[in-house]
Amino acid sequence: MDTSAPIGVFDSGMGGLTVLQALRQALPQERLLYVADSSHAPYGDKSLEYIQQRALTLTHFLLEQGVKALVIASNTTTAASVDFLRSTFPVPIVAVEPALKLAVASTRTGVVGALVTVATSQSTRFTTLLERFRQDVKVIIQPAPGLVEQIEMGELTGSATRALIERYVTPLLAAGADTIVLGSTHYPHLRPLIAEVAGPEVVLIDTGEAVARQLHRVLEARELLNEDPTPGDVQFWTSGDTQLAQQVISLLWGTPVGVQQLPEAFI
Structure with a gap:
């Protein structure tokens, strides 16, 4: 696996940005890809099967982008699907849980x-x-x-x-x-x-910093840390309305960002 490959992060919507911010601070050289599954948010009132299907779909999308690791930035998704995802995919998967x-x-x-x-x-x-x-x-x-x-x-x-x-x-x-x-x-x-x-x-x-530390440990153990000191970029996708996502993500991220629409096959 190329150490310069990106890290994929997903959540039901904007919540995982708190984890993404912790990752950015702890691992500034890493490239980060973030998916906000806002058209299906919130996950909290969905069935186990529904959440697992969305987690599977978003994982497939991020793997198509060539990610070297995956972060489930959602407590609800962790509870519903982390064991299933880890048994299905070889890529290292770091997940959150209540602290x-x-x-x-x-x-x-x-x-x-x-x-x-x-x-x-x-x-x-x-x-x-x-x-x-x-x-x-x-x-x-x-x-x-x-x-x-x-x-x-x-x-x-x-x-x-x-x-x-x-x-x-x-x-x-x-x-x-x-x-x-x-x-x-x-x-x-x-x-x-x-x-x-x-x-x-x-x-x-909350758990943002703990997740960042765990991801660092996992990448280091697998010799996947990006040693290039150049700051990595961050890309955003949404399954929902891109204009609204751009407005809210820019607000929460603290700087203007661009947001891409997920391809139809993953919505």
Whole structure:
């Protein structure tokens, strides 16, 4: 495999940009390809079979682009399909999962809140992860339907978004949570608003940096790190409306970007 080959990253929409930003910071020399599957977002209310099919389709697209590794930048997709994808494709696959281990180490009250999608909360993989830590702390699971849709529209600070956050965060605070896991890669986009609602004493934890470290380890172990010091480029695709995607991705990425339409066969 050519070490200058790109790394493929995909999510149901814009959430995985938080992971992409961590990858860009940790591995600036790597070329990155990002697919926002926005026409099928959110994944959180879809069936296991539906999510697996979309993951398979997007993986095929990224492999056609010649990627040397794949990052699943979606907790919901990880829960539904990472084992299936790893058993199907030889390319190294790094995936995200809610950062409960970090949260357990961080909590002082022994109560951890987890904001997750409905699909993640109901997945076997997440249940197994919970069982590893429930003996040490009390973990309160809070599904948060509606938040992903707000982020997909670029609504990061409005009253409707705040109302949703207050609805989901307030019960966690009432139960004594001093640490909240942002269990969707979308949710760190709302970190300022969540922090404002939760207050300064509550620690918010996500997985972007951990995923970047794991990808570095995997690439290094397989001798796939790009040693060229030239900064790598970033390319974006969407299965949804390109004009809207360009507007929202530029907002979340922090600089104007171009977004390409996925070929029809992959939509």
